[in-house]
Amino acid sequence: MPIELKMPALSPTMEEGTLAKWLVKEGDTVKSGDLLAEIETDKATMEFEAIDEGVVSQILVAEGTDGVKVGTVIAVISGEGEDASAKAAPAPAAKEEAKAAEPQDVTPAKAGAASQSAPTPAAPTSAGATEKAAPATAASGERIKASPLAKRLAAERGIDLATIIGTGPGGRIVKDDLDGAPANAAAPAAAAAPAAAAAVPASAPAAAGPIPDFGIPHEDTKLNGMRKTIARRLTQSMQEAPHIYLTVDIRLDALLKLRGELNASLESRGVKLSVNDMLIKALAVALERVPACNVSFGGDVMRQYSRADISVAVSIPGGLITPIITDAGGKSMSKISTEMAELAAKAKEGKLQPNEYQGGTASISNMGMMGIKQFTAVINPPQAMIMAIGAGEKRPYIVDDALAIATVMSATGSFDHRAIDGADGALLMKTFKELVESPLGLVA
Amino acid sequence: MADTNYDLIVLGSGPGGYVAAIRAAQLGLKTAIVEREHLGGICLNWGCIPTKALLRSAEIYHYMQHAGDYGLIAQQISADIDAVVKRSRGVAKQLSQGVAFLMKKHKITVHMGEGKLTAPGKMEVKGEKGTESLSAKNIIVATGARARDLPFAPADGKRIWTYRHALVPPELPKKLLVIGSGAIGIEFASFYSDMGADVTVVEMLDRLVPVEDADVSAFLEKQLKKQGMTIFTGAGVEELKATANGVTAKIKTKDGKSESAEFSHAIVAIGIVPNTENIGLEALGVKTTKGHIDTDAMCRTNVPGIWAIGDVTAPPWLAHKAMHESVISVEAIAGNHPHAMDVRNIPGCTYCRPQIASVGLTEAKAKELGYEVKAGTFPFIGNGKAIALGESEGFTKTVFDAKTGELLGAHMIGAEVTELIQGYTIGKTAELVEDDFIGTVFPHPTLSETMHEGVLAAFGRPLHI
Numbered sequence: 086m087p088i089e090l091k092m093p094a095l096s097p098t099m100e101e102g103t104l105a106k107w108l109v110k111e112g113d114t115v116k117s118g119d120l121l122a123e124i125e126t127d128k129a130t131m132e133f134e135a136i137d138e139g140v141v142s143q144i145l146v147a148e149g150t151d152g153v154k155v156g157t158v159i160a161v162i163s164g165e166g167e168d169a170s171a172k173a174a175p176a177p178a179a180k181e182e183a184k185a186a187e188p189q190d191v192t193p194a195k196a197g198a199a200s201q202s203a204p205t206p207a208a209p210t211s212a213g214a215t216e217k218a219a220p221a222t223a224a225s226g227e228r229i230k231a232s233p234l235a236k237r238l239a240a241e242r243g244i245d246l247a248t249i250i251g252t253g254p255g256g257r258i259v260k261d262d263l264d265g266a267p268a269n270a271a272a273p274a275a276a277a278a279p280a281a282a283a284a285v286p287a288s289a290p291a292a293a294g295p296i297p298d299f300g301i302p303h304e305d306t307k308l309n310g311m312r313k314t315i316a317r318r319l320t321q322s323m324q325e326a327p328h329i330y331l332t333v334d335i336r337l338d339a340l341l342k343l344r345g346e347l348n349a350s351l352e353s354r355g356v357k358l359s360v361n362d363m364l365i366k367a368l369a370v371a372l373e374r375v376p377a378c379n380v381s382f383g384g385d386v387m388r389q390y391s392r393a394d395i396s397v398a399v400s401i402p403g404g405l406i407t408p409i410i411t412d413a414g415g416k417s418m419s420k421i422s423t424e425m426a427e428l429a430a431k432a433k434e435g436k437l438q439p440n441e442y443q444g445g446t447a448s449i450s451n452m453g454m455m456g457i458k459q460f461t462a463v464i465n466p467p468q469a470m471i472m473a474i475g476a477g478e479k480r481p482y483i484v485d486d487a488l489a490i491a492t493v494m495s496a497t498g499s500f501d502h503r504a505i506d507g508a509d510g511a512l513l514m515k516t517f518k519e520l521v522e523s524p525l526g527l528v529a
Numbered sequence: 530m531a532d533t534n535y536d537l538i539v540l541g542s543g544p545g546g547y548v549a550a551i552r553a554a555q556l557g558l559k560t561a562i563v564e565r566e567h568l569g570g571i572c573l574n575w576g577c578i579p580t581k582a583l584l585r586s587a588e589i590y591h592y593m594q595h596a597g598d599y600g601l602i603a604q605q606i607s608a609d610i611d612a613v614v615k616r617s618r619g620v621a622k623q624l625s626q627g628v629a630f631l632m633k634k635h636k637i638t639v640h641m642g643e644g645k646l647t648a649p650g651k652m653e654v655k656g657e658k659g660t661e662s663l664s665a666k667n668i669i670v671a672t673g674a675r676a677r678d679l680p681f682a683p684a685d686g687k688r689i690w691t692y693r694h695a696l697v698p699p700e701l702p703k704k705l706l707v708i709g710s711g712a713i714g715i716e717f718a719s720f721y722s723d724m725g726a727d728v729t730v731v732e733m734l735d736r737l738v739p740v741e742d743a744d745v746s747a748f749l750e751k752q753l754k755k756q757g758m759t760i761f762t763g764a765g766v767e768e769l770k771a772t773a774n775g776v777t778a779k780i781k782t783k784d785g786k787s788e789s790a791e792f793s794h795a796i797v798a799i800g801i802v803p804n805t806e807n808i809g810l811e812a813l814g815v816k817t818t819k820g821h822i823d824t825d826a827m828c829r830t831n832v833p834g835i836w837a838i839g840d841v842t843a844p845p846w847l848a849h850k851a852m853h854e855s856v857i858s859v860e861a862i863a864g865n866h867p868h869a870m871d872v873r874n875i876p877g878c879t880y881c882r883p884q885i886a887s888v889g890l891t892e893a894k895a896k897e898l899g900y901e902v903k904a905g906t907f908p909f910i911g912n913g914k915a916i917a918l919g920e921s922e923g924f925t926k927t928v929f930d931a932k933t934g935e936l937l938g939a940h941m942i943g944a945e946v947t948e949l950i951q952g953y954t955i956g957k958t959a960e961l962v963e964d965d966f967i968g969t970v971f972p973h974p975t976l977s978e979t980m981h982e983g984v985l986a987a988f989g990r991p992l993h994i
Contacts (some may be wrong), residue, residue, distance in 0.1 A: 235960060
């Protein structure tokens with residue numbers, strides 16, 4: 086019996102994915118446990134293993150195809166000894182399914198065309214408005230889930246749904262997600278002149294237009310899901326959240342000394358604290374002490390978190406991901422260290438589960454190991470602050486009114502100024518500095 | 530000594546508590562449930578379910594008395610209140626046993642006794658066999674609520690009843706006073722009226738079922754008066770005294786006059802009091818508002834590791850709200866990221882005759898909140914199925930935001946509307962707009978067609994009227 090291999094659902098909410106790479110070719114014999122393909126979702130790349138034995142008789146979805154719906158037949162495996170005729174048999178059915186998947190691939194192009202030829206003003210209510218939302222969402226090349234009401238409101242207010250993070254079931258954009266979202270500068274095209282065809286491309290900020298070709302030798306690589314998500318979220322953050330940046334210099338000598346002592350005593354348990362583990366704890370404790378900075382801005386509501394969950398930026402091949410230390414303020418540094426090691430390892434393998442990287446109340450990003458002296462980071466919405474950590478380095482420093490040498494790092498907090506006042510941000514930076522410079526508070 | 534260290538302890542086994550325990554077990558948490566009385570709590574034993582059993586008897590009795598309307602002959606009709614109550618108790622018992630089975634099936638340990646929090650993560654249970662000490666990382670408080678007494682006339686179970694006494698009446702009241710016209714008061718008024726009692730309802734606010742849309746209140750009052758009830762709104766009971774043969778009440782009416790009246794029995798249904806005493810909340814510093822425990826969107830209290838759901842927390846005090854919260858809280862405890870519940874999308878049902886069901890904002894509330902409203906009403910008399918059933922009294926009303934087409938509220942009164950409201954609830958939860966409702970095909974002939982027409986009516990285009 087030929088076996089149809091279907092696009093697997095790699096997470097409970099996954100609806101479609103990119104068939105990033107085939108690891109087998111037609112004619113290969115596979116057995117249970119062999120790796121067949123790499124499937125990519127918006128955040129992670131996962132391996133697809135064979136469950137059955139047989140010969141790969143047909144590959145129906147080419148590698149690099151994105152938007153492959155869960156359940157679509159992607160290949161056919163024939164049992165051992167099955168002949169060519171048996172192999173041909175499933176083809177029509179399978180082909181049909183593959184075909185059904187095809188329109189998926191062409192949707193963006195079609196929608197793009199439609200959006201250019203549909204510059205008519207949005208009717209104030211009812212019918213037409215819902216349809217009009219469609220091109221705007223499809224233009225960015227991804228299917229965006231939104232409730233009928235959210236689609237209508239977005240069309241009326243000129244909000245590009247591609248810039249909105251959905252909080253409904255399965256990431257669906259619901260009405261409340263639109264509250265506080267800025268109307269797109271270009272989108273009032275709907276309300277403005279009907280001849281605004283040229284304005285349409287600008288209405289999708291996440292989807293930057295085609296790059297002009299100046300004859301420079303080049304190669305274009307298609308974006309993976311993670312890169313698209315990074316682009317969309319960072320664009321949203323910089324456009325929506327007015328950032329303010331506050332920098333402090335922090336003396337590290339006491340923290341480094343404590344780290345040495347702790348590590349000496351933790352060695353038997355196989356735990357080795359990094360400076361970053363300690364800074365995660367310090368940020369969480371600082372947020373608990375300055376709750377005004379442990380918030381999210383929600384348009385007409387301010388969300389005050391009663392726990393500090395720290396998203397830690399981890400660089401991985403092809404992008405960046407932010408696994409979360411839940412309740413970092415309530416955890417010991419050794420626990421943070423162990424969890425961080427596990428999360429980072431999973432992140433590097435692309436095996437983080439969505440609940441391990443979605444959420445968080447604030448972020449920390451450390452580029453010290455690259456020798457970066459100081460930098461500003463982009464807030465990770467809907468969080469309202471991120472701490473950017475520079476390199477700890479020996480600097481001339483005034484100690485007791487005398488010039489001395491101290492190990493000092495610069496830390497810069499980026500704050501969403503809609504949610505956090507400058508004075509509260511400054512208080513957080515001061516608290517963070519004090520915690521790091523007198524680090525016994527982190528152990529208590 | 531059994532292992533009494535759990536991942537989760539649920540205090541109270543009502544619809545919130547037992548569902549929490551099941552979901553926790555499904556998610557692999559080692560779970561215990563603590564109950565002082567009956568598995569299933571008030572809902573199954575003394576609330577939702579046994580009242581529905583009573584009301585079903587009343588409904589059939591009502592049909593038998595009106596058999597002639599349907600061309601049928603029923604003679605020598607009478608009611609045996611003891612048998613009616615016995616059936617109701619049997620239904621409650623069956624469901625309580627069902628909960629016991631579900632606990633067993635999911636390997637949830639049941640500790641019968643009075644549970645008390647002694648420290649974060651610690652609970653003592655005083656049962657018949659002595660005191661047990663349990664511990665768990667997380668504890669969900671689901672202790673529910675009880676009836677509020679009139680301060681000057683506490684229920685005695687003989688002449689002055691709460692819902693609990695009214696469920697197992699020693700005799701059928703001849704002349705019944707019902708104080709309070711919320712869901713509980715009106716359901717008992719309806720039951721006893723249909724069983725033959727002469728019923729008077731006194732409501733402090735200016736209309737019956739005050740949480741419902743004003744149109745529903747007005748319609749209900751007309752129907753109940755037609756059924757023979759006496760209704761006082763904007764009125765209060767100033768005195769209530771039990772006597773050997775009944776109760777004497779002094780009722781202050783809308784126009785400020787006080788009048789005395791005699792009744793055989795009185796039911797007090799003026800609200801609920803949360804069960805927050807003697808379970809150790811004060812010592813742990815759990816915050817409350819008007820006695821009800823404060824929680825966040827994930828049902829966390831201010832004390833880490835202590836969660837609260839259902840009637841012991843903020844309103845609405847409905848079993849289905851408690852059940853939904855139970856799942857949210859347990860998912861959050863298990864480290865998942867559940868979606869918070871939107872109170873605007875919790876339906877409410879009252880099983881009087883005619884039934885009442887609603888979800889979302891009333892027309893008046895929507896206007897008060899500043900919405901520009903489009904509202905419309907479609908009467909059951911325009912619905913073929915309602916006429917065929919002989920149930921042509923009722924209506925469906927919808928309230929939309931004129932600007933966005935969002936369904937703000939839906940209000941129904943009439944036969945079987947409690948089974949219909951979920952259609953609007955799904956639509957509202959999914960944020961459908963008027964075009965989606967208008968574009969939906971409703972089966973003919975059904976009462977649900979009034980839901981379609983109710984939307985059309987809001988936009989000035991009903992078909993069958």
